[in-house]
Amino acid sequence: MNDELYYRPSGGVPLMGTLITMVVGCLGGAVLSVIYALINHYNPFIYFTIIATGLFGAGCGVCTVFGLTLGKVRNRGTNALAGLFVGIFALYLSWVWYLFLISREAMGQGFFLFDTRAMFGFMQLLAETGIWEMFGVAPTGIALYLIWVLEALIVVVPSAFIAWAADTPFCEPCHRWTEEKECLVAFRLPEDLSQLQESLEAGDFAPLFELSMKNIEPACLNAKIHRCDGCDESTWLELEVAQLFVDDDGEMKSTKTPFLTYLHLPRVEAEALLALTPDNARIDNDEEEIPEESEGTPIVASPENQEGGETNREEIS
Ligand SMILES: [Zn+2]
Numbered sequence: 001m002n003d004e005l006y007y008r009p010s011g012g013v014p015l016m017g018t019l020i021t022m023v024v025g026c027l028g029g030a031v032l033s034v035i036y037a038l039i040n041h042y043n044p045f046i047y048f049t050i051i052a053t054g055l056f057g058a059g060c061g062v063c064t065v066f067g068l069t070l071g072k073v074r075n076r077g078t079n080a081l082a083g084l085f086v087g088i089f090a091l092y093l094s095w096v097w098y099l100f101l102i103s104r105e106a107m108g109q110g111f112f113l114f115d116t117r118a119m120f121g122f123m124q125l126l127a128e129t130g131i132w133e134m135f136g137v138a139p140t141g142i143a144l145y146l147i148w149v150l151e152a153l154i155v156v157v158p159s160a161f162i163a164w165a166a167d168t169p170f171c172e173p174c175h176r177w178t179e180e181k182e183c184l185v186a187f188r189l190p191e192d193l194s195q196l197q198e199s200l201e202a203g204d205f206a207p208l209f210e211l212s213m214k215n216i217e218p219a220c221l222n223a224k225i226h227r228c229d230g231c232d233e234s235t236w237l238e239l240e241v242a243q244l245f246v247d248d249d250g251e252m253k254s255t256k257t258p259f260l261t262y263l264h265l266p267r268v269e270a271e272a273l274l275a276l277t278p279d280n281a282r283i284d285n286d287e288e289e290i291p292e293e294s295e296g297t298p299i300v301a302s303p304e305n306q307e308g309g310e311t312n313r314e315e316i317s
Contacts, residue, residue: 005201007169007236007262009074017071021082024070028063029090032056037097046134057155060087061162069177074170083163087156095119169262174230185276187211187221189241197260205269212281218244225270226262235270236262
């Protein structure tokens, strides 16, 4: 793989942008912390609380991504640190709110404990007696501390990860983010993926066009173009292997595995790929189409995928 052909973030960390990221991320995290503390205190269903904890962490990550997009930060290390910081800050605030709700219930008057030492003192008191029951048992002491540590991880790790994973290509000359456009057609999964990669890296995009098809198959390639609206230089191709399957509830799902991430693409090829529609896809799929009996896009199995296709067809209809 030739690294120079792929987009790499410049690592740019503008001072103002970092400030914007922190302010936006922490403001979002602060709002989420109130909601989370209320759920934590009033909701009796432990499973719902666990889901809420994960969503709280993910929400902090999303707020951070929003901030770093506004602030034009293009450094994944900084992104991860920002997500981590926002997660910790929001978790801290959720504890402030939570202890306020508990003290108000127990003493009739709520206390805002912003000082971490006072906070830990209160938490120690709670750990001695326990505050809630799980399966008829109220965890205390070490067990409760461990639950709190786990809770903190469920908030902070997703927040940092989501911020780290944000990797939209940035056009340095125009100083703007690229826009993402999805190709209207899917591409047949070739037998030899590495050979396709070699051709594309050599600047020969014809093999990809030849794989375009009218329908989707249980396994296919999906293409996205990331392009700058200000110039023709920053245009990048993203290819994912999509695998369609029917889950236990009979719903159609897909798993996506990155194949090529942000390969430099000449603008003409990008325009041609985006202009492809199921009507002008280059391969004529002669297989019969499923009549419109299901809501989703019909899946037509290719001969080599006939078995998988058959199962899917039965499950979907
Ligand atoms: Zn540009």
